[in-house]
Structure formats: C-alpha cells, structure tokens
Amino acid sequence: MINTSTSEHSDRSSIHDRWIFIAFLVLLAWIPLPLGSNKLWAMSILCCGALFISAAWLYLFSLNKVVISKSIKNSLPVIALFSTAPVFAFIQSAVSSDNPLGSVDSYASAQAGMLGISFILIFCLALLLVNSQKRIKLLAYTLVFCGLFQAVYGSMMTLTGIEYSFLIPKDAYTRLATGTFVNRNHLAGYLVLTLSLGIGIMISTLNLQSASNWREHSRRLLTTLLGPKARLRILLIIMVAGLVMTHSRMGNTAFFASLTLAGLITLFLSKRSTKATIILISSLIVIDIFVVGTFFGVEKVAERLQTTSEETETRDEVNAYTLTAIQDNLFTGTGAGTYYTNFPAYREYDAGRSFYDHAHNDYFEFASEYGIIVTGCLILAVLLVFISAIKAQMKRKTPLMRGIAFSATMAIIALAIHSTVDFNLQIPANAATFMVILALGQISLFHKKDINSPQRTQRAQRKSQSL
Numbered sequence: 001m002i003n004t005s006t007s008e009h010s011d012r013s014s015i016h017d018r019w020i021f022i023a024f025l026v027l028l029a030w031i032p033l034p035l036g037s038n039k040l041w042a043m044s045i046l047c048c049g050a051l052f053i054s055a056a057w058l059y060l061f062s063l064n065k066v067v068i069s070k071s072i073k074n075s076l077p078v079i080a081l082f083s084t085a086p087v088f089a090f091i092q093s094a095v096s097s098d099n100p101l102g103s104v105d106s107y108a109s110a111q112a113g114m115l116g117i118s119f120i121l122i123f124c125l126a127l128l129l130v131n132s133q134k135r136i137k138l139l140a141y142t143l144v145f146c147g148l149f150q151a152v153y154g155s156m157m158t159l160t161g162i163e164y165s166f167l168i169p170k171d172a173y174t175r176l177a178t179g180t181f182v183n184r185n186h187l188a189g190y191l192v193l194t195l196s197l198g199i200g201i202m203i204s205t206l207n208l209q210s211a212s213n214w215r216e217h218s219r220r221l222l223t224t225l226l227g228p229k230a231r232l233r234i235l236l237i238i239m240v241a242g243l244v245m246t247h248s249r250m251g252n253t254a255f256f257a258s259l260t261l262a263g264l265i266t267l268f269l270s271k272r273s274t275k276a277t278i279i280l281i282s283s284l285i286v287i288d289i290f291v292v293g294t295f296f297g298v299e300k301v302a303e304r305l306q307t308t309s310e311e312t313e314t315r316d317e318v319n320a321y322t323l324t325a326i327q328d329n330l331f332t333g334t335g336a337g338t339y340y341t342n343f344p345a346y347r348e349y350d351a352g353r354s355f356y357d358h359a360h361n362d363y364f365e366f367a368s369e370y371g372i373i374v375t376g377c378l379i380l381a382v383l384l385v386f387i388s389a390i391k392a393q394m395k396r397k398t399p400l401m402r403g404i405a406f407s408a409t410m411a412i413i414a415l416a417i418h419s420t421v422d423f424n425l426q427i428p429a430n431a432a433t434f435m436v437i438l439a440l441g442q443i444s445l446f447h448k449k450d451i452n453s454p455q456r457t458q459r460a461q462r463k464s465q466s467l
Contacts, residue, residue: 016065020056021129025142027053028122028436032146032190032429035166036181043115046428050118053125071439071446072127078442079120081381084374086116089336103335104342112336112369115428119435126439133400136443140197140404143433147194148235150179151242154187158245177245181427188251189415189424191243193433195255196262196410197440198236203266204403205229250421258414266406269394318356321346322364326372333371342368358426362419365426385441386412392444401444408441 027049034042060066072079093109095102103109130139154177157163163170166180179187243255263281325334325346334342340357347356359365366375385408392405415424415434424430 033180037428047118050121054121071443074446075442078381078384081377084377086113088374089113092335105338108337109335122432123435123439126436140201143194144198147239151239154179155242184246185248185422186427188246188248189430192255192414193411196407200403200407204399250418254414254418258410261413262410322359326367331371333369336369358423362425385438388445389441404440405444411437
C-alpha cells in the first residue's frame with residue numbers, strides 16, 4: 001500500500017496557503033515599481049506587506065493547516081547570520097550616541113532595522129511558500145516578467161523620448177534606460193538578477209540526453225524554435241537589450257562575467273551537463289554581444305569603460321575616505337543607515353561636489369555602518385547559500401533544481417562583482433529580490449521532490465505490486 005498521509009497533508013497545506021503565495025508574488029512584483037521602493041512611503045508598504053503576509057502564514061500555522069518546510073529548517077544558520085544586522089541596528093538605535101554601540105542617527109538605524117527584518121521575512125516566506133516545483137516556476141517566471149517589464153518600459157522611455165520613471169518625469173539619466181528606478185545602475189542590477197532566474201529556467205529545460213537519430217534531432221529543433229524555450233529565449237534577449245541600454249559599465253560587466261563563471265562552474269561540477277549547456281551559454285554570450293549589442297548600443301558601454309579613469313571618477317577618493325571612517329569605528333560602525341550623516345565628516349574637496357548618501361561600494365557601506373563583525377556575518381550567510389547552490393548542481397538529479405541552483409550561483413557572483421562599485425543592496429527592490437534568489441539557492445538543495453508527482457507515484461505503485 002502507498003502511504004498517502006504525507007501527500008494529503010502537503011496538498012492541504014498548498015490549498016490553504018495558496019492565497020498567501022499569490023499575495024507574496026504580488027508584493028515581489030510591486031516592490032520595484034515605486035522607484036525601487038527607495039522612498040520612505042514605498043519602504044513602509046514593503047515592510048507592512050512582508051509583516052502582513054508573515055502574520056497570515058503564522059495564523060494558518062497556529063491552526064495546523066500549514067507546515068514548516070525542510071528548506072527553512074536547514075536554513076536556520078543562514079537566517080541567524082542575516083538576523084545579526086537588524087538586531088544590531090535596533091541595539092544601535094536604542095543606546096545613547098555617547099555609547100560605543102550607539103548610532104549617530106538613531107531614527108535612521110531603527111528604520112534600517114525594520115527594513116532588515118522585512119528582508120529576512122521575505123527570505124523565510126520564500127522558503128515556506130515555495131514548496132513545490134510548480135510554485136518554483138511560478139515564482140521564477142513572475143520575477144522574469146517583472147524584469148521584462150522593466151526592460152521594455154525603460155527602453156521605450158528612452159526610444160520615444162517620453163521619459164518617466166514612476167508616474168513622474170525623469171530629472172536624471174535621460175536618454176538612458178532606468179525603468180521605474182532612479183539610477184540606471186540599479187535597473188541594471190535588477191535585470192541581472194531576473195536574467196539569472198530566466199537563464200536558470202532555460203537550463204532546466206535542456207534535454208541532456210543525446211539524440212539517437214535525425215528524426216529526434218529534427219523534433220528537438222522544432223521544439224526549440226516553436227516551443228516554450230524559444231519564447232523564453234526571446235524574453236531573455238529583450239531583457240539583455242534593456243540591460244545594454246542602461247549603459248551601466250559594471251552592470252553589463254557583472255552580467256557577462258557571472259554568466260561565464262557560473263557556466264564554467266556548472267560544466268565542471270555537474271555530471272549531467274552536455275554540449276546542450278555549452279551551446280546555450282555560448283549563444284547567450286555571443287548572440288547578446290554581437291546581435292543585441294549592435295542594435296542597442298553595446299559600443300557605448302565599451303566606450304564608457306575605455307574612458308573611465310582616475311581623473312573622471314571620484315569613487316576612488318570616496319572609497320579612501322570611507323575606509324578611514326571604517327577604521328575609526330571598526331567593530332561597531334556608526335549606525336545602520338547613517339552613511340549620509342557620517343561621511344561628510346571625512347570627505348575632502350577632491351571627492352567632488354556631489355552629495356553621497358551611499359558609498360559606491362556595498363562592502364564598505366555595510367562595514368562603515370555595522371562594523372566588520374556584522375558585515376562578516378552577512379558575507380558568510382551569502383557564502384553558505386553559494387555553497388548550497390554548488391552542492392545542488394553536484395547532487396540533485398531534478399533539472400529544475402539544478403537550474404535554480406545555477407540562477408543562485410550566477411546572481412551571487414554578479415552582485416558580488418557589482419557591489420564593488422555600486423550600492424544595489426541599499427535599494428530595497430534589489431535587496432528583496434536578491435533575498436528571494438538566495439532562498440531559491442537553499443531550496444535547490446533541500447527541497448524534497450514533490451511527494452505526489454506522477455513519477456514518484458508510479459514508482460511507489462510498482463514497488464507495492466512487487467511486494
């Protein structure tokens with residue numbers, strides 16, 4: 001006999017939290033729209049949304065209608081490491097500024113702590129709600145379509161000359177794709193994150209078995225040209241075109257570098273990779289650079305890279321002064337969210353006339369605000385997810401799990417590169433999306449195969465018949 005109690009319980013859980021999952025997808029789709037949620041009112045909506053959805057799930061849990069997933073149980077060390085940031089932010093905001101642990105702006109630190117709690121809730125909600133392969137695909141496609149919208153919207157604003165960000169005319173970065181973000185680099189960061197998901201899903205659809213004859217080759221070719229893979233590939237091309245039109249130097253560099261590195265890691269580690277994977281990754285790089293770039297301005301990105309110099313950039317000076325600020329508050333920082341308050345005390349005239357509310361380096365900004373201990377905890381948390389994604393590519397047999405493991409690997413590498421010269425993790429939309437992808441990295445390793453899947457049911461039936 002087949003033990004169906006676990007399967008039935010899983011089905012009931014999925015039914016009861018279906019609307020919570022839909023609300024979670026709606027929240028993720030909303031977050032990038034209001035200027036990347038980088039305004040106080042938009043942050044408030046993000047925080048309230050995450051708290052409300054979490055409370056709804058906890059209510060169902062109290063009624064014994066949903067269960068704690070294996071993925072979140074195995075992610076407790078990661079959650080604990082991430083939690084050090086908001087907990088420390090609240091401590092900084094609570095103590096006096098005369099105390100070494102005190103913040104120079106307690107209100108900003110409390111706000112940063114609340115935002116940090118929201119990111120952790122989003123991470124946990126993804127681990128709890130994304131409990132089937134169907135939901136993994138729905139989540140991935142939701143974010144891919146969000147990236148597609150941003151790419152199309154940003155490109156159309158640039159091509160038509162009617163340039164609006166989010167219901168207001170653009171006053172900066174005109175003639176450049178910014179989507180509903182203010183800064184082109186942050187649109188580039190968001191597109192790279194969503195592209196990594198799209199490419200991972202594309203990889204999961206590859207047929208890893210060699211074709212036996214010409215008919216099989218023909219059938220696969222037609223499926224590739226006319227099937228869902230072709231439509232997804234077209235979406236990815238549009239998104240890459242939008243990425244190129246941002247003219248973001250490090251955004252484009254991070255995309256192609258992370259795609260190449262993640263592809264090499266996949267080919268080296270996965271025992272099931274074939275020439276199909278090599279062809280896909282190669283085509284993504286070659287076609288996107290030489291075809292998409294020809295029409296949408298990759299030469300302008302290259303020109304910006306060539307003309308970058310110490311004379312035209314002040315980020316080197318800003319980083320140098322930020323390092324001095326870090327050394328003065330090495331272990332405790334100056335308080336979460338206080339970079340814009342603390343940096344003017346350290347800057348000199350050679351940093352230019354611009355007002356810096358963020359360091360153009362996420363590592364330096366976190367270290368400046370939280371100190372090196374909490375910053376190290378955050379880096380370690382991301383590293384643990386990276387290891388999980390690598391293990392998933394080595395061990396998992398399910399194509400979808402290997403695909404989202406690739407997505408997590410690529411996203412981590414891309415943001416690790418981009419964060420050296422920009423502040424994507426200070427933009428709520430990008431930080432929240434990154435937390436979801438990190439959760440998928442954990443799911444790729446720890447998610448159990450669907451208990452009620454047809455393949456497993458058939459195997460169980462054959463086993464019971466043999467007994």
